[in-house]
Amino acid sequence: MKSKPKRLLIVTDNRYVSAVLCHGLGLPPWRDLPAAQADPGLRQAMTASVNRAIQQARRAGFNAFDVHEAFPVDFMRMDPAAEIIRNADYFLLERHYHSVRFLRCGFKRLQRGTHLAMIKSLRLGRAALTETALLALYFRSHGIRPLNMARTASPARLPAEFTISFDPRVTLKNAAVYPGVIRSAPHVFTARIARTDQLLEFYRYAGLQIINANIQPAVEGMQGAKGQRITGAKSGA
Numbered sequence: 001m002k003s004k005p006k007r008l009l010i011v012t013d014n015r016y017v018s019a020v021l022c023h024g025l026g027l028p029p030w031r032d033l034p035a036a037q038a039d040p041g042l043r044q045a046m047t048a049s050v051n052r053a054i055q056q057a058r059r060a061g062f063n064a065f066d067v068h069e070a071f072p073v074d075f076m077r078m079d080p081a082a083e084i085i086r087n088a089d090y091f092l093l094e095r096h097y098h099s100v101r102f103l104r105c106g107f108k109r110l111q112r113g114t115h116l117a118m119i120k121s122l123r124l125g126r127a128a129l130t131e132t133a134l135l136a137l138y139f140r141s142h143g144i145r146p147l148n149m150a151r152t153a154s155p156a157r158l159p160a161e162f163t164i165s166f167d168p169r170v171t172l173k174n175a176a177v178y179p180g181v182i183r184s185a186p187h188v189f190t191a192r193i194a195r196t197d198q199l200l201e202f203y204r205y206a207g208l209q210i211i212n213a214n215i216q217p218a219v220e221g222m223q224g225a226k227g228q229r230i231t232g233a234k235s236g237a
Helices: 034-038 040-059 132-143 197-212
Strands: 007-011 063-067 082-086 099-103 117-126 127-129 160-166 179-186 189-195 229-230
Touching: 007 040, 034 117, 034 160, 099 132, 117 197, 117 229, 127 132, 127 179, 160 197, 189 197
Parallel strands: 007 063, 007 099, 063 082
Antiparallel strands: 082 229, 117 127, 117 160, 160 189, 179 189
């Protein structure tokens, strides 16, 4: 009887490109980060970080690897065991991940992409969150352990209020009509959260508000369908 794979989900650096905001639109989610398109060294550095993470995970007993592409990678240099998830605003929980690892690269002077920069703050109850902390809470709620993070603070006792504040360039229109939103102002909305799963739902809704604001960066490298997974990439340095 074939043993069940011990699968690791790797999320590439989501401090510059969100792992979920504005994905699934038929365009690369990093289209608003021109440096990632113009400088191949950035992709190569991110890919090298992924490959190192896979090597470390193998030594820890993992034998299957999904790479959720926030910051772009170089397919041709990727470990051949990696399965790359591109342009998806959701996570393939049906693949039964054992753990998740959020990667970090020290890209000097690299600014956040336009879409991610439109999020000014996230707050659950009285606790401030980053996108990574939000996702860690989401994965923990599904029994998936973040590997390389200090213990994620427990969320406020649910139900709790989840507030997302936006850059003034994002003016919310009819945000209050969305189920669960209890307050809305021109650049902020608050939702009532009964389950940790809903954090991701309302965060994706924030991404729709950013798209609706029609803040259009230069679009380059238009490729990748929603949820496309590329497997068997060639290995390299």
